[in-house]
Amino acid sequence: MACSYFQFVRSSHRLVNLTGFTRRNCTKVHKAQDTLKHMTGGSVTLDKDEKSGIAVISLDNNKKKNALSGSMMCELNDIINELQLWQTGKGLILRGENQTFCSGGDLDTFQNILSPEQGYSMSGFIGQCLTNLSQLPLISVALVEGNALGGGAEMAMSCDFMVMSDDARFAFVQKKMGVITGFGAGTRLVRKFGTLKALEILASARTMDATECEQLGLASKILPHSENVLDLTKSWLHNYCDGDPKVVRNLKAMVVAASNLSLEDSHAIERRLFSELWGGESHLKAQKSKLKH
Ligand SMILES: CC[C@H](C(=O)O)C(=O)SCCNC(=O)CCNC(=O)[C@H](O)C(C)(C)COP(=O)(O)OP(=O)(O)OC[C@H]1O[C@@H](n2cnc3c(N)ncnc32)[C@H](O)[C@@H]1OP(=O)(O)O
Numbered sequence: 150m151a152c153s154y155f156q157f158v159r160s161s162h163r164l165v166n167l168t169g170f171t172r173r174n175c176t177k178v179h180k181a182q183d184t185l186k187h188m189t190g191g192s193v194t195l196d197k198d199e200k201s202g203i204a205v206i207s208l209d210n211n212k213k214k215n216a217l218s219g220s221m222m223c224e225l226n227d228i229i230n231e232l233q234l235w236q237t238g239k240g241l242i243l244r245g246e247n248q249t250f251c252s253g254g255d256l257d258t259f260q261n262i263l264s265p266e267q268g269y270s271m272s273g274f275i276g277q278c279l280t281n282l283s284q285l286p287l288i289s290v291a292l293v294e295g296n297a298l299g300g301g302a303e304m305a306m307s308c309d310f311m312v313m314s315d316d317a318r319f320a321f322v323q324k325k326m327g328v329i330t331g332f333g334a335g336t337r338l339v340r341k342f343g344t345l346k347a348l349e350i351l352a353s354a355r356t357m358d359a360t361e362c363e364q365l366g367l368a369s370k371i372l373p374h375s376e377n378v379l380d381l382t383k384s385w386l387h388n389y390c391d392g393d394p395k396v397v398r399n400l401k402a403m404v405v406a407a408s409n410l411s412l413e414d415s416h417a418i419e420r421r422l423f424s425e426l427w428g429g430e431s432h433l434k435a436q437k438s439k440l441k442h
Contacts, residue, residue: 188219202239249295303334
């Protein structure tokens, strides 16, 4: 079984520990978690489908348009830690209940953490959580219905793809709130879409509809607003996740390495991930099938 991406990164020489965890950081994370978990409201749930290898994370804070409370941040972190151990997983859908995605950080929660030090701690916790999500060896998609605003837009950016319902709206409102991106999406936006496009989206802080998001390359698919967008998204994601979990997971792990490491180190990982599959069950089966024709 292919070793997990993080086991491999830690075992490889000259590679920085991508999770960025040092003992000091772990202490800070636990301190942040102790504070945030008491800022309650809403819930985050996980549904893993062992047959398809696709998991669904659902945000639910119905009274606040799925705004992310402190306790929801902690639940999301625990779920991502669980997914890091899911060895047969291939895909992940991040969505919101009540036909909307997430209206950002819970403004009531934030009333209790307004010092720069508390903001730094909260930003570090949810930022690392979303980095861990982005680096899972699962192909991930944010299913955006309704609104993805502020921190909600940042969470969507932590996924590989974004699928939107045709009436969805997407905005980085942070600048209008007197801050910048606090969940780490600014860096992701620049690295994914370039400085020009990132600056235009962040500095305008404008609300974009699904069509504009697709034109900018932020959204990969627009679905008609309906009750079964989740099933349609699962079918869409299955196009990328069909086949041997080890192949899908190694492919995503290679992409994560290439987007985070030097050319030399990324090539080292790519060769290792390739060699783990070479001569494996799926490879030999495919070879045999081709030779018959
Ligand atoms: C780094 C984090 C980042 C930052 O700090 O900048 C953030 O994410 S801060 C939050 C940024 N998000 C927003 O500013 C969005 C605020 N919400 C809205 O613009 C609207 O609620 C919208 C467009 C999401 C939905 O509008 P609609 O008219 O359909 O509903 P309501 O506005 O009446 O909202 C219903 C109900 O939900 C409460 N609500 C909505 N968003 C939040 C939120 N982010 N935090 C707390 N509560 C929220 C809203 O107050 C209403 O409550 P009610 O008691 O019924 O009045």
